[in-house]
Amino acid sequence: MNTYDLIIQLALERGFYFPSSELYADASAGFWEYGPNGVRMKNKFLDLWRRELVRRDNMLEIDGSQIMSKSVFTASGHLSNFTDPVVKCKKCSSSFRADKLIQEVANVEVPERLANEFVDNLIKENNVTCPLCKGELSNAERFNMMFKIEIGPDHDEAYLRPETCQSIFVDFSRIYKVSRGKLPLGIAQIGKSFRNEISPRQGLLRLREFYQAEIEVFCNPSKLNDLSKFDDVKDTLLRFYDGHYLELSVQEALDRNILPNKLVGYYLALLVEFFEKTGIDKKRTRLRRLSDDEKAFYSTVAFDFEVDTSIGWLELVACNYRSDYDLKSHSVTSKTNLEVMDEEVKVLPHVFELSLGVDRCIYSIIEHSYFVDRENEDRAVLKLRPYLSPIHAGVLPLLKKPEFKKKSNKLVTLIQKDFDIFYDEAGSIGRRYRRLEEIGTPFAFTIDHQTLEDDSITVRYRDSMKQERIRIEDASSFLFANIYSYEKMQ
RNA sequence: GCGACGGUCGUCCAGUUUGGUCUAGGACAUCAGAUUGCCAAUCUGGUAACCCGGGUUCAAAUCCCGGCCGUCGCACCA
Known part of the structure; x- marks a missing residue:
C-alpha cells in the first residue's frame, strides 16, 4: 500500500477526517469533516500558527462572515475573473x-x-x-467557481467567500483606526472558504469547502526596506526552487535580488520558521517563485511554499504581493477613501499576503510524521511534535483492579484540565501503548505496583519506547516542560 | 466534466463470470468475559456490510438502466 492510502486509512480508522454526509448516496465530492482526533490536531496546529506568526509579529486577528455581498466580489474581481x-x-x-x-x-x-x-x-x-x-x-x-447564495425573501444575490481575505480588506479601515494600528500591520484570519471546484479530488487536498489561515500585511510601499525587525531573521535559511534548489539566508536572497524587499523576506522567514516547528521535513519544502502566467490575477510577485508528499509537490501557502489591488478596487467600488496616515503622510497601503491552506497542512504533517518501526514489529508511529498531538498523554493502569483505577483517576484529575488525556484500561499494556502511538501520543503514564507503594509512575516515551519514573504530583510539570518546549523530545 | 476501471462489516479482502446452496465468509480492528501482568500473547463469545434509486425475474451482492462516490488518464486547479 502506498503512503497516501496508509494515511487515509489511518484517518478513517482513527477519526482524523472522513467524507461529509457519507450516510447518504447523494453526498458529493469535495466535502470532508474532521473527527475528534482531527479537530484536536487542527486546533493545535492553529495555536502554533497563532503563536509563531500572529503573536510573534503582533498581528491582529479577526473572524469575518462566510457570506458576503455581491459588491465585495465585484470589487475584488472574482465575479469577472473567477x-x-x-x-x-x-x-x-x-x-x-x-x-x-x-x-x-x-x-x-x-x-x-x-x-x-x-x-x-x-x-x-x-x-x-x-x-x-x-x-x-x-x-x-x-x-x-464561487457558490452563489440568495439572501432573504427577495433572493438578494450574495456569495460564499472564495478566500477569507476579502473581509480583511473590507474591514481594514475600521480595524486600523480602532486598534490604533501602525504600518506595517498584519491582520490575520482563520476560517472557511468555498470554491466550486470542477473536480475535487484526493481527500483534504482539493476541497470545495476548506479552511484558510490568512495573513494580510498592510504596508507603506515606499518603506518596504525600512524594517528594523528584519535583523531578527536575516540569517534564517530559505530554500528556493526555480528548476534547481538554492539555499540562502534571507539577507543573501535580498542581495541577489531573489527577494524584492526586506518586508517580503521578513514574512517569508517567519513562515519558514513556523513550518520548521510543524515537524514537516524542511529538506522536502521549497519556495517557488511563480511565473507570470501562473500567478493569480491580483498578484505582482508570488511565491508558493510547497511541500513534497507521496503524491507530488503540494502548495501549502500562497505568498502574494497584491500591491494596492484590493484596497484600491474596494475604495473605487465603495466610493470610500481607504487611505490611512503613516507618520504624517497619507498612503493607500500595499498588501503582502500569506494565504495558508490548513487542510493541506494537516495532511502533510500527518504524512511527514508517519513512521513504521521495522525494529519493533512494524509498529505504526505518528511522530507528531508533542504540541500537535491530538492526545498529549495516555493514563494506563497496569492492572484492571480497583486500587490501580483509583490511583489512575487521581492522576487524570490532576492533569486533564491542562492537557488532552486518554484513559485506557482495556487489553494488554502493549496494545494500549501501540494504539496511543498510532495517533501520535508522545507520552504514556503507567500506574503499576510501585505506584501503590510510593506514588511514582512510569513515563513511557513514544519514539524510543524508553521508560523512566516520576512522582505522580510531577506529572503536570513534566507535561508542561515536555510539550510546550520546542526542544527535541527523547 | 469526458473516458476506462471499480464500490461487500471500522479496515482489507472472498463471493459476481454461470442469478437460488449468501440467513453473505475470512483476516485485522473493536466490545464483553477468562487468563497473563510493561510493549500488537492466548482462549471463549458478541457487535458489524452487499453505495443509492429504478428495472428484469418465481428468485438479484450477482443481470440491465440512471445517479453518487473512488482510482487512473485527459481537461481544470485564486
Missing part, C-alpha cells in the same frame, strides 16, 4: 475551456474575460469543432 467560459460538444458532450480551445485551434489570442457572444462568434468564424469527435459545439456558458 469564471471560465465553457463549451460543450453537442455530439459527445465533452466540455472544454472555450478560450483555450479557440486559442489552440485558431491560434487567436482570446482574453479570458471575453463576453459569451464574442466567444460564440469566434467559434463560428474559425469553424472550431469538438477536438475529439468533430461535433458541433454549444454556446459558451460561464462557470464561476
Whole structure:
C-alpha cells in the first residue's frame, strides 16, 4: 500500500477526517469533516500558527462572515475573473475551456474575460469543432467557481467567500483606526472558504469547502526596506526552487535580488520558521517563485511554499504581493477613501499576503510524521511534535483492579484540565501503548505496583519506547516542560 | 466534466463470470468475559456490510438502466 492510502486509512480508522454526509448516496465530492482526533490536531496546529506568526509579529486577528455581498466580489474581481467560459460538444458532450480551445485551434489570442457572444462568434468564424469527435459545439456558458447564495425573501444575490481575505480588506479601515494600528500591520484570519471546484479530488487536498489561515500585511510601499525587525531573521535559511534548489539566508536572497524587499523576506522567514516547528521535513519544502502566467490575477510577485508528499509537490501557502489591488478596487467600488496616515503622510497601503491552506497542512504533517518501526514489529508511529498531538498523554493502569483505577483517576484529575488525556484500561499494556502511538501520543503514564507503594509512575516515551519514573504530583510539570518546549523530545 | 476501471462489516479482502446452496465468509480492528501482568500473547463469545434509486425475474451482492462516490488518464486547479 502506498503512503497516501496508509494515511487515509489511518484517518478513517482513527477519526482524523472522513467524507461529509457519507450516510447518504447523494453526498458529493469535495466535502470532508474532521473527527475528534482531527479537530484536536487542527486546533493545535492553529495555536502554533497563532503563536509563531500572529503573536510573534503582533498581528491582529479577526473572524469575518462566510457570506458576503455581491459588491465585495465585484470589487475584488472574482465575479469577472473567477469564471471560465465553457463549451460543450453537442455530439459527445465533452466540455472544454472555450478560450483555450479557440486559442489552440485558431491560434487567436482570446482574453479570458471575453463576453459569451464574442466567444460564440469566434467559434463560428474559425469553424472550431469538438477536438475529439468533430461535433458541433454549444454556446459558451460561464462557470464561476464561487457558490452563489440568495439572501432573504427577495433572493438578494450574495456569495460564499472564495478566500477569507476579502473581509480583511473590507474591514481594514475600521480595524486600523480602532486598534490604533501602525504600518506595517498584519491582520490575520482563520476560517472557511468555498470554491466550486470542477473536480475535487484526493481527500483534504482539493476541497470545495476548506479552511484558510490568512495573513494580510498592510504596508507603506515606499518603506518596504525600512524594517528594523528584519535583523531578527536575516540569517534564517530559505530554500528556493526555480528548476534547481538554492539555499540562502534571507539577507543573501535580498542581495541577489531573489527577494524584492526586506518586508517580503521578513514574512517569508517567519513562515519558514513556523513550518520548521510543524515537524514537516524542511529538506522536502521549497519556495517557488511563480511565473507570470501562473500567478493569480491580483498578484505582482508570488511565491508558493510547497511541500513534497507521496503524491507530488503540494502548495501549502500562497505568498502574494497584491500591491494596492484590493484596497484600491474596494475604495473605487465603495466610493470610500481607504487611505490611512503613516507618520504624517497619507498612503493607500500595499498588501503582502500569506494565504495558508490548513487542510493541506494537516495532511502533510500527518504524512511527514508517519513512521513504521521495522525494529519493533512494524509498529505504526505518528511522530507528531508533542504540541500537535491530538492526545498529549495516555493514563494506563497496569492492572484492571480497583486500587490501580483509583490511583489512575487521581492522576487524570490532576492533569486533564491542562492537557488532552486518554484513559485506557482495556487489553494488554502493549496494545494500549501501540494504539496511543498510532495517533501520535508522545507520552504514556503507567500506574503499576510501585505506584501503590510510593506514588511514582512510569513515563513511557513514544519514539524510543524508553521508560523512566516520576512522582505522580510531577506529572503536570513534566507535561508542561515536555510539550510546550520546542526542544527535541527523547 | 469526458473516458476506462471499480464500490461487500471500522479496515482489507472472498463471493459476481454461470442469478437460488449468501440467513453473505475470512483476516485485522473493536466490545464483553477468562487468563497473563510493561510493549500488537492466548482462549471463549458478541457487535458489524452487499453505495443509492429504478428495472428484469418465481428468485438479484450477482443481470440491465440512471445517479453518487473512488482510482487512473485527459481537461481544470485564486
